[in-house]
Amino acid sequence: MISSSAGPRPADFTDVRATNLAVVLRFVRDKAPCSRADIAASTGLNKATVSSLVADLIERRLVREVGLTENRVGRPATMLVLDGSPYASVGLEVNVDYLTAVAVDLSGERLLSWRRSFPGATATAAQAVSAVAALTRRVISRMSRDRRQVLGVAVAVPGLIGTSGTVVVAPNLGWREVDLAGDLATALRDPGFPIQVENDANLAVLAEHRFGPLSGTPNLVYLTGEVGVGAGVVLDGRLRRGGQGFSGEIGHIQINPEGPACRCGRTGCLEAVAGIGVFVSATDPAEVEPEIREVVRRAKAGDRPTLDLLARVGRDLGRGIAIVTNLLNPEAVILGGYYVPLAPWLLPAATAEACDRTLAGDLGGCRIVASTLGYGAAALGGAARVLDSVDSGRLPALQAS
């Protein structure tokens, strides 16, 4: 079983060791194949310490040796690469029209990617919890069939998530004060790995930061293109959640005081004027995807009312993006979800409008791009979040042999 502790603890020898193990693990992740001497030279840890740390990581099967290679001074050295073959990191996403599950190995290689339609807008929170638990159980059993141990699960929810994993409010799901992390742990009978719950946009931006074409870019903003619109913000390489974790609710910034009613009870919010709901007449959430396909078909056919609507939504989206570019000066704003298939029509209007409204020239160096990670971005970000925990030193325990 995995043991993992959360929260700050007093520094002691174990912490120093865990920190150093994490330093070595991250070095191997970034630089593999590399030798013990490379690690010592770059990290400043002495060679004996590096050898001991590497032995520990090999024993935990996080790192493995590959053949001998000539190193820089011509002496053969045993090279190290990430292993992680016995492990899986799992992310899930709950949304108004679907559930997604993604599992990756330690190096981020995709092990599975499932998407199920799900009546999130009409299901009760209890029904949602049991649907998520059922899907998680299937992922766990698939992983154990493949002899992989689950390192952790992180669930993306479109809403305000408190620090303990409670969904404070998720307006489009109709949830209020749902202890999703606790309820899932109970439903899974305390599975022995950590369960985290996080805002969907926050996880999606982590997925972009770790796995996307702009991975490693220190300043990124991701906008979810669902019925709701949320922003996930990475600044200086770190996810920014705000005082209580409630940052990024750009969907409820008022864009047009004369605009339509928003599900939050106010009027003219960004998601009311430029969320995917604008394109969708169906009350059945399962119809969102076919309706968006139909919008794409009409746009490709040059249908004037459709093109006008896309241009109008693009401009309103650009107004929202200008708030982001003026406030945060990101290097990229990434449009996700259903914005992706609509991006060819939304991006020109959105970019022009955002440029018009941003004080810095040329959008302050920001690019507005469509995500390439697909509908599973938030779930993939859940898996990235679990890997972040491992990389920061919450390593799986040594297995009793």
Ligand SMILES: [Zn+2]
């Ligand atoms: Zn609103």
